[in-house]
Amino acid sequence: xxxxxxxxxxxxxxxxxxxxxxxxxxxxxxxxxxxxxxxxxxxxxxxxxxxxxxxxxxxxxxxxxxxxxxxxxxxxxxxxxxxxxxxxxxxxxxxxxxxxxxxxxxxxxxxxxxxxxxxxxxxxxxxxxxxxxxxxxxxxxxxxxxxxxxxxxxxxxxxxxxxxxxxxxxxxxxxxxxxxxxxxxxxxxxxxxxxxxxxxxxxxxxxxxxxxxxxxxxxxxxxxxxxxxxxxxxxxxxxxxxxxxxxxxxxxxxxxxxxxxxxxxxxxxxxxxxxxxxxxxxxxxxxxxxxxxxxxxxxxxxxxxxxxxxxxxxxxxxxxxxxxxxxxxxxxxxxxxxxxxxxxxxxxxxxxxxxxxxxxxxxxxxxxxxxxxxxxxxxxxxxxxxxxxxxxxxxxx
Amino acid sequence: xxxxxxxxxxxxxxxxxxxxxxxxxxxxxxxxxxxxxxxxxxxxxxxxxxxxxxxxxxxxxxxxxxxxxxxxxxxxxxxxxxxxxxxxxxxxxxxxxxxxxxxxxxxxxxxxxxxxxxxxxxxxxxxxxxxxxxxxxxxxxxxxxxxxxxxxxxxxxxxxxxxxxxxxxxxxxxxxxxxxxxxxxxxxxxxxxxxxxxxxxxxxxxxxxxxxxxxxxxxxxxxxxxxxxxxxxxxxxxxxxxxxxxxxxxxxxxxxxxxxxxxxxxxxxxxxxxxxxxxxxxxxxxxxxxxxxxxxxxxxxxxxxxxxxxxxxxxxxxxxxxxxxxxxxxxxxxxxxxxxxxxxxxxxxxxxxxxxxxxxxxxxxxxxxxxxxxxxxxxxxxxxxxxxxxxxxxxxx
Numbered sequence: 001x002x003x004x005x006x007x008x009x010x011x012x013x014x015x016x017x018x019x020x021x022x023x024x025x026x027x028x029x030x031x032x033x034x035x036x037x038x039x040x041x042x043x044x045x046x047x048x049x050x051x052x053x054x055x056x057x058x059x060x061x062x063x064x065x066x067x068x069x070x071x072x073x074x075x076x077x078x079x080x081x082x083x084x085x086x087x088x089x090x091x092x093x094x095x096x097x098x099x100x101x102x103x104x105x106x107x108x109x110x111x112x113x114x115x116x117x118x119x120x121x122x123x124x125x126x127x128x129x130x131x132x133x134x135x136x137x138x139x140x141x142x143x144x145x146x147x148x149x150x151x152x153x154x155x156x157x158x159x160x161x162x163x164x165x166x167x168x169x170x171x172x173x174x175x176x177x178x179x180x181x182x183x184x185x186x187x188x189x190x191x192x193x194x195x196x197x198x199x200x201x202x203x204x205x206x207x208x209x210x211x212x213x214x215x216x217x218x219x220x221x222x223x224x225x226x227x228x229x230x231x232x233x234x235x236x237x238x239x240x241x242x243x244x245x246x247x248x249x250x251x252x253x254x255x256x257x258x259x260x261x262x263x264x265x266x267x268x269x270x271x272x273x274x275x276x277x278x279x280x281x282x283x284x285x286x287x288x289x290x291x292x293x294x295x296x297x298x299x300x301x302x303x304x305x306x307x308x309x310x311x312x313x314x315x316x317x318x319x320x321x322x323x324x325x326x327x328x329x330x331x332x333x334x335x336x337x338x339x340x341x342x343x344x345x346x347x348x349x350x351x352x353x354x355x356x357x358x359x360x361x362x363x364x365x366x367x368x369x370x371x372x373x374x375x376x377x378x379x380x381x382x383x384x385x386x387x388x389x390x391x392x393x394x395x396x397x
Numbered sequence: 398x399x400x401x402x403x404x405x406x407x408x409x410x411x412x413x414x415x416x417x418x419x420x421x422x423x424x425x426x427x428x429x430x431x432x433x434x435x436x437x438x439x440x441x442x443x444x445x446x447x448x449x450x451x452x453x454x455x456x457x458x459x460x461x462x463x464x465x466x467x468x469x470x471x472x473x474x475x476x477x478x479x480x481x482x483x484x485x486x487x488x489x490x491x492x493x494x495x496x497x498x499x500x501x502x503x504x505x506x507x508x509x510x511x512x513x514x515x516x517x518x519x520x521x522x523x524x525x526x527x528x529x530x531x532x533x534x535x536x537x538x539x540x541x542x543x544x545x546x547x548x549x550x551x552x553x554x555x556x557x558x559x560x561x562x563x564x565x566x567x568x569x570x571x572x573x574x575x576x577x578x579x580x581x582x583x584x585x586x587x588x589x590x591x592x593x594x595x596x597x598x599x600x601x602x603x604x605x606x607x608x609x610x611x612x613x614x615x616x617x618x619x620x621x622x623x624x625x626x627x628x629x630x631x632x633x634x635x636x637x638x639x640x641x642x643x644x645x646x647x648x649x650x651x652x653x654x655x656x657x658x659x660x661x662x663x664x665x666x667x668x669x670x671x672x673x674x675x676x677x678x679x680x681x682x683x684x685x686x687x688x689x690x691x692x693x694x695x696x697x698x699x700x701x702x703x704x705x706x707x708x709x710x711x712x713x714x715x716x717x718x719x720x721x722x723x724x725x726x727x728x729x730x731x732x733x734x735x736x737x738x739x740x741x742x743x744x745x746x747x748x749x750x751x752x753x754x755x756x757x758x759x760x761x762x763x764x765x766x767x768x769x770x771x772x773x774x775x776x777x778x779x780x781x782x783x784x785x786x787x788x789x790x791x792x793x794x
Contacts, residue, residue, distance in 0.1 A: 267615075
């Protein structure tokens, strides 16, 4: 059983703050500052160039990849860390589409995070006009999986509403139709149980600064299934993905398995924070996280619906259909969120009218939820965003 | 006049170390640890998601880009920081080749850093078999610039020998033949004066962990000239390069100028170290750096040639033809470099037989050079790599 009091104690949450935005940027693990400082002062400072070997820097992307792999049901040695999520989307897509050379359509949905779609557009701008990005409504993805589709590019959990796709069912259908799957786990990794191996996913990508708490701009990760690991080519074929980077051959020769998805020199200082964050996950069971996330989010939904008139649930009502966040539409959502934040409860806002709240059980408990609901109730019922005090406060910050 | 005693005092160089590998990884700026710690503990820790606005995180890529721009002769607002150098090579190439839609050949040379060539290969794997990467010897680049060439991809300073291309002459010839230029400044930025605007370069890319001392895995930069900034498309079209990232449009619309070369969430912790490193460059004149680099490297070459039999200069003898490093071929180069490092002088080795030494005037002076020569002399004349003491030491480290 996961010890949530221990995980909660592992984070720095500022006094007076209830943090419901870990789905955007996770909070600071207390050990991260020390770990980053060691890497900067002792490793970089004293080992200089030798740090690449002496301090294990060169292996960090695969080492951290494996630690993330455990949280998403990946086979050991099949996840590597690096770059940003958008870059990893591009790499996965570019490799996936070449594995289906007779097909030309990338299928995605209008609930996907826009950067995924932009990267697909960019890839198609290179591949040529025969290729196409087809967008359907999230609920129509399954029906749109046909023999015409080369690759699906689907984000499991919708960034705005938390609506969750049925990853197992969609992957199964894709496989049955010869479609290669690319799953974006941005709002899944560290939030809900993911079983890449179990569902038979082909590629997956994700970021580490949300529920994994790796820090602002922490690197992304990519998974390539054992079926494809020795065949998939990265297109972004950098020297650290080369079979023998320090041979400095003039021609590219892909490295073993997912290591070929490495590109350039990895961000060691940034990864030090991520490494400290991943320590907290040792001993955490994702099913425990999921159960608790559902308890917390159900408590929040019930509280808001009872006490905050005007807010309309935008997320699926059934928690099994959601990730680890809920969103409410509210006419004055932007202003209300500003006022809520000014009163110590941090969520965020997505245009045009969506107030978004994430529930990370590693550092949130029932008392936080009750206090957050109570503050939100005050904001809404007293229309705090209209008060002179708030307007003044806003003017000076 | 640049105050080199002040710049020297700004770095942490471990006791007993003479660091001649700043061309690979620059040493730690003393203020970097504090700056990184502030970003981790205060900004991330206390501002959480609000750090993106409160702490200026979102603007860092352009802000740091401008500070680098000053060092490479770029117009303000035309350099942005992010990703790795390999990714920036891909972006520049992908944009450049589309600006020359009737041509199909990327020209590079066999002295280029291999990752640049690998990225060009990867791009071509997407563009299709009509496209070609043509490699010539470095001395044949000028002759190979013809109306057939779409883009040149040239690294100004050779990573092994320090041999320097004539950037002004090659750019001029390229322009005369309608060829778009992509310059890789990996071994130029912070090492020698670069005048992107003056020579009329189209695109430039570079890294910040070498002479700019941004730390292991510090991000890269990209320059797009004002001529192209509103036309060049990044292909790696991520949300932070979108004209309006937080509108979350489903379709990509390139942002203003070079900001469209941003891709995903930038590495804030890593950039904090770079920011501290760039502070040191305030008040540094690159022509002073160049003059002093030539003095130091000439002193080193003379010393080595006088005292280290068997070492053969692999770099151009004329310092005007070199960047800020020199290399020597030596039969026992690998073992000798290990022994040299064990004796406190850090250079590096490139197969098959090249001992490489970088000269960064910001933290090196004449005494360092004399001491380095003296240590190298002892290593070579006493064949220190063969001594039992060294073999034992090697076995335990």
